[in-house]
Amino acid sequence: MDKEEIIKILNVNFVRELEASMIYVRNSFIMEPCDPSRVTEAISVDEMRHMWWLAELIVNRGGKPTMEHKELDFGGDDLKGQLERQIELETEGINLYTKQIAEIDDEEVVGVLKHILDEEKRHRKEFRIRLEALK
Numbered sequence: 454m455d456k457e458e459i460i461k462i463l464n465v466n467f468v469r470e471l472e473a474s475m476i477y478v479r480n481s482f483i484m485e486p487c488d489p490s491r492v493t494e495a496i497s498v499d500e501m502r503h504m505w506w507l508a509e510l511i512v513n514r515g516g517k518p519t520m521e522h523k524e525l526d527f528g529g530d531d532l533k534g535q536l537e538r539q540i541e542l543e544t545e546g547i548n549l550y551t552k553q554i555a556e557i558d559d560e561e562v563v564g565v566l567k568h569i570l571d572e573e574k575r576h577r578k579e580f581r582i583r584l585e586a587l588k
């Protein structure tokens with residue numbers, strides 16, 4: 454896999470992390486109950502850290518982080534819909550990172566992706582606990 458291809462993949466991830474951090478920041482202010490709101494706010498900061506880690510990998514390989522995100526889907530204005538959307542985002546990330554870890558042959562990149570993957574699994578678990586608590 455050449456450098457350009459790796460930069461392209463890293464930028465796809467960077468934008469996804471940007472979208473997740475914006476969605477979580479917004480939702481954390483909309484959510485009324487304290488516990489899911491605080492958890493979502495804390496996780497939005499994790500997603501921004503993921504952006505930094507990815508941006509560093511991109512720049513070190515001669516690329517530039519892209520900020521061209523899609524239209525944001527927040528999961529609506531109710532807590533259940535928001536938590537479901539957030540779980541969906543984490544699952545998409547988990548699937549994508551798992552696939553990339555198997556395919557990318559750059560050791561440094563794989564190391565960072567594994568670290569991010571572990572955190573996304575923890576995020577999904579945190580959101581699932583909050584969703585279960587609604588039932």
Ligand SMILES: [Fe+2]
Pocket residue numbers: 470473499500503546569573
């Ligand atoms: Fe993330």
Ligand SMILES: [Fe+2]
Pocket residue numbers: 473496500543546572573576577
């Ligand atoms: Fe996450």
